[in-house]
Amino acid sequence: MANKMEHFKTEIREYRCACGNGNYTFKWHTYRDNYFSEDVISQKGIDCPVCKETHYIQDYSLVPKAVSDKTSEASNAVKDLCQIIKDYALEHYREPMFKYISSIPATRWHSLWHIGSPSIGTFRKDINATNGKEATFNRHLSGSYESTIYRIMVTLEKCNIEDLKLANWNDDLQVLIQKRNEVKELENGYLYKGQLLRDYTSYQDPKLS
Ligand SMILES: [Zn+2]
Incomplete structure (x- = not known):
């Protein structure tokens, strides 16, 4: 029988974006099978219409696109x-x-x-x-x-x-x-390290695939 990987948890970290009106986020989705083998899929993104246009994420900071x-x-x-x-x-x-x-x-x-x-x-x-x-x-x-x-x-x-x-x-x-x-x-x-807003774990399956 196929040993299926199922969503176990998602760790989420949200930082304040550069313009201050939104945030940028890191997510680590952990999947487990019946034998407790784990896969982690990471995601990151800027959740701000302004900063999305002007910045990239680099490590845990934002950097202006032109500079990068x-x-x-x-x-x-x-x-x-x-x-x-x-x-x-x-x-x-x-x-x-x-x-x-x-x-x-x-x-x-x-x-x-x-x-x-x-x-x-x-x-x-x-x-x-x-x-x-x-x-x-x-x-x-x-x-x-x-x-x-x-x-x-x-x-x-x-x-x-x-x-x-x-x-x-x-x-x-x-x-x-x-x-x-x-x-x-x-x-x-030019690196902008936003203030950490939230650091939490969610057990809701994000249904990535
Ligand atoms: Zn912003």
Whole structure:
């Protein structure tokens, strides 16, 4: 027999919105089955016709849309350039990079690439598996983050590879990162954390689906 998830409870938190005439709300709907397995579906929304037009919810605060859009724009610019740098570097220098990094001890690889997760024990196990070095190389360069570009640049340096195009892009990237951080900082100043109005639990099924 199918083990059906049924609504158990909904926790609700309401905050005063930025204009003061409405609120914004977080809901956590908990569903349980006969074996007390639980699923939680979260919902959030602005219940104010004015603030709905002018703000987004961010964490437990409201942020003006114009400010938030600027941050997104700056973040996307960083991400896009990271992608370009990564694609170019791997297209041209994948082989020497892999040759170098797979020839040094696991601890050096782990620290050179600033790998926080997994820890060195698991990392060593990973690279010692069949095709582990290649899989590890790919995995830790799979994203297009600042950390990915850092790993690429530091490896190229170890390989004594100098590429003017990459160096220029990397300089541009540092400028974009700084700009992004400044915009982000500015955004923090615009966050509006409304007064908590109500914090309660409802057992009424919201009939979401
Ligand atoms: Zn409002």
